[in-house]
Amino acid sequence: MRKIMQVPTRWWTVALLCALMLSGATLRVYQLSHQSYWMDEGYTVNAVMAIVDHGSSVLNSGHTYSCPLYCYPTASLAHALGENAFAYRLLSVIAGTVLILVLFFVGRAFFGTTTGLVTAGLVTFSYWQVAWSRQARWYTLFEVFFWLAVLCFYQTLYTKRYRLLWGAGSVVATLLAVYTHALGYLLPIIFIAWLVADWLGTKMRSWGDLLALLTLPIATVALLWVLLPGLFFGLLGMIHPHYVLPYYSSFYIRTYWPFLLLAIVATLRTANTKGVYLLLCIIFAYLLPLAFLTNVVEYRYLFQVTPALYLLAAVGALEVVALLRHRYEKVLLVVALLGLFFGLGFSVLVPRNFYLLEADDPATMPGRPYYAYTPQPNWSGAYAYIKTHQQDGDITISTQPQFNNIFLGQPGYWLAYDYLGFDTKRQEVAGEREFYVGADTLRDLADLQAITATHHGYLVLDTMAESGRLPDDTLAYIHSLPLAYDDQVNDYSHIWVYRF
Numbered sequence: 001m002r003k004i005m006q007v008p009t010r011w012w013t014v015a016l017l018c019a020l021m022l023s024g025a026t027l028r029v030y031q032l033s034h035q036s037y038w039m040d041e042g043y044t045v046n047a048v049m050a051i052v053d054h055g056s057s058v059l060n061s062g063h064t065y066s067c068p069l070y071c072y073p074t075a076s077l078a079h080a081l082g083e084n085a086f087a088y089r090l091l092s093v094i095a096g097t098v099l100i101l102v103l104f105f106v107g108r109a110f111f112g113t114t115t116g117l118v119t120a121g122l123v124t125f126s127y128w129q130v131a132w133s134r135q136a137r138w139y140t141l142f143e144v145f146f147w148l149a150v151l152c153f154y155q156t157l158y159t160k161r162y163r164l165l166w167g168a169g170s171v172v173a174t175l176l177a178v179y180t181h182a183l184g185y186l187l188p189i190i191f192i193a194w195l196v197a198d199w200l201g202t203k204m205r206s207w208g209d210l211l212a213l214l215t216l217p218i219a220t221v222a223l224l225w226v227l228l229p230g231l232f233f234g235l236l237g238m239i240h241p242h243y244v245l246p247y248y249s250s251f252y253i254r255t256y257w258p259f260l261l262l263a264i265v266a267t268l269r270t271a272n273t274k275g276v277y278l279l280l281c282i283i284f285a286y287l288l289p290l291a292f293l294t295n296v297v298e299y300r301y302l303f304q305v306t307p308a309l310y311l312l313a314a315v316g317a318l319e320v321v322a323l324l325r326h327r328y329e330k331v332l333l334v335v336a337l338l339g340l341f342f343g344l345g346f347s348v349l350v351p352r353n354f355y356l357l358e359a360d361d362p363a364t365m366p367g368r369p370y371y372a373y374t375p376q377p378n379w380s381g382a383y384a385y386i387k388t389h390q391q392d393g394d395i396t397i398s399t400q401p402q403f404n405n406i407f408l409g410q411p412g413y414w415l416a417y418d419y420l421g422f423d424t425k426r427q428e429v430a431g432e433r434e435f436y437v438g439a440d441t442l443r444d445l446a447d448l449q450a451i452t453a454t455h456h457g458y459l460v461l462d463t464m465a466e467s468g469r470l471p472d473d474t475l476a477y478i479h480s481l482p483l484a485y486d487d488q489v490n491d492y493s494h495i496w497v498y499r500f
Contacts, residue, residue: 016117017104024100024124028093028133030351033085036380038357039419039464041136042402043436044071045088048136049406051075052083060411060438069180070138088136096133096140099147100124103307106151110275111315118314123307125347128255131355132303139303142181146304149173149184153191154278157198183286183301190285194278245291247372251299251360258340259309262316269319276315279308296420297372299358362491377462377495378487383407385485385497386458394457397448399465401439411439413451415459417469445474452500458484463494 037045047057047065052075057065065071074091081087100120107116123129133140152170156163170191177184253260267276286305317337324330341347359373383403386396396404396412404412414434434441442448452459461478470478478498485497 013113013117017101017120020120020124021097021100024130025093025097027125027130027348027351028096029090031353032089032093032134034353035085035134035355036376036378037085037136037403037406038374038376038379039400041088042379042400042406044074044136044138045406046402046437047071048074048078048088049083052078059436060405061433061435062438063435065436067138069176070141074136085136089134092133092135092137092140095138095144096129099129099140099144099307102144102147102151103310106147106154106307107311107314109151109154110279110311111270111272115311115314115318118317119307119311122310122314122341125342125349126310127346127348127355128303128306128358130348131357132300134355135357138180139300142177142184143304143307145173145177145180146184146187147307149177149187150278150282153194154275157195158274181304183304186285186289190282193285194281197281198274240295241293242295243292244295244297247297247360247370248287248291248299248302251358251372252302255358256306256309258344258346259313262314262320263309263312265316265319266312270315276312279312283308297370299372300374303358356490359492371492373492375462375464376489376493378489378493379403379407379462379495381487382460382485382495382497386460389484390458391456393455395451395455396458396460397442397451398439398460399462399470400460401434402436403460404439405437411437414439414441415448415461415465415470415474416441416443417465419464419469421469445471445477448474448477452481456500459498459500461496461498463492466494466496467492 043065044067046059047067048071050057050059050065051071057067057071059065070091074088077090078084078087081090100123103123104116104120107119109116129140149170152166152173156166156170159166174184174187174191177187267280270276283305286302290301321330321333324333342349357374357376360368360371362368362371362373365371379400384407386394387407390396396408396410397415398404398412399415399417401411401414404410411434416434432441433439442451459478459481466475481498481500483496484499485495488494
């Protein structure tokens with residue numbers, strides 16, 4: 001049995017944790033406003049602007065954008081700090097910094113203080129953790145609640161004291177995780193599966209004990225069903241059998257390969273098999289549904305489980321170090337592992353003002369039928385150009401009209417297409433207006449030609465819309481217009497502004 005989590009008492013542990021959190025906060029907050037918003041950040045910002053304006057996340061279209069645990073606190077930050085990128089992204093920074101401490105406690109509870117400190121260090125300097133902590137999205141906030149739920153669940157099972165409090169904490173953290181992101185719905189299912197497997201494996205509890213433990217995750221599922229029925233059944237409605245495992249496996253192998261190798265060592269070597277197997281259970285509980293039950297490939301949907309790889313890698317690294325006899329061998333191995341982590345792009349030591357997010361690279365993966373990417377064109381630059389050159393009466397047509405609203409203060413017009421690249425347009429169209437900001441919808445080439453024949457202004461086109469999502473005749477007409485602005489970040493992050 002593991003002892004209940006306690007605040008570290010050794011001064012060097014406290015000092016190291018403080019140094020890690022300070023370093024993590026610095027990396028995450030450095031020039032936070034410099035990088036342009038990307039597509040999904042625009043949705044968050046519009047929801048926050050709506051809350052600031054009229055107290056709720058009801059959008060201009062009349063529809064509600066659900067992000068209560070991120071958007072409402074961020075609206076308070078915007079009141080205090082102004083409506084700007086720094087305020088919109090700050091909660092993500094705070095959550096990413098708090099996650100360092102949370103994962104120290106997870107590592108400490110599962111495997112001991114040293115593992116906790118190594119894990120905290122990996123999270124502090126991880127490129128991906130830093131990059132996602134700088135976005136006006138709730139991924140790092142979701143991570144915090146996610147791992148708090150896992151920690152409390154683990155302590156409920158494997159500590160003798162305060163089990164009721166730990167259990168209540170697990171329920172609360174799970175509910176907060178679900179309210180932050182719908183992927184949290186898998187947490188109670190994971191907990192139920194683990195309880196059954198653990199009971200069958202140990203056969204040390206009575207049926208009554210098992211039923212008592214099952215009550216917590218079952219009660220959580222029931223609460224979610226009652227409190228969030230639309231989200232609950234909406235998630236079920238997204239199930240579409242498909243085979244995209246090669247995308248997820250190839251991305252994570254090439255992106256996290258040292259951590260995967262050390263995770264294998266941890267699985268084979270560590271004495272605490274329960275901790276290792278619970279972490280593996282969490283990884284596969286998300287990987288398998290995403291790989292087989294949906295046709296949408298988004299690598300960020302696995303982002304919340306990547307700390308499990310850091311935890312396992314920390315265990316594996318310490319196991320390898322322990323195998324060596326001589327101190328100089330241990331020192332050389334530690335130096336080599338640090339060199340691998342800091343030298344091959346897995347980490348950030350010097351603060352940056354721009355980070356590419358998770359994506360395939362079409363330039364290095366020719367012949368692949370589909371690419372998963374996070375588009376990051378320079379929307380700020382494009383709209384700065386429009387604001388500088390626009391004249392009275394100009395209108396703006398955009399493939400992403402949320403940026404019309406953010407930068408120009410009006411929704412303008414939207415070139416209608418499905419953001420996921422499917423044949424049928426989903427809820428982006430609400431009546432005759434776009435879902436997120438209520439922009440007037442241009443459904444086809446005839447609509448586009450009619451509006452450009454009677455008005456003057458600008459048309460903003462980005463790579464995602466240009467790469468097969470808009471009809472060829474519409475693209476040909478757009479390309480015939482005078483090009484006023486052109487900026488490319490990479491193969492999948494290009495933006496153009498046309499004048500008409």
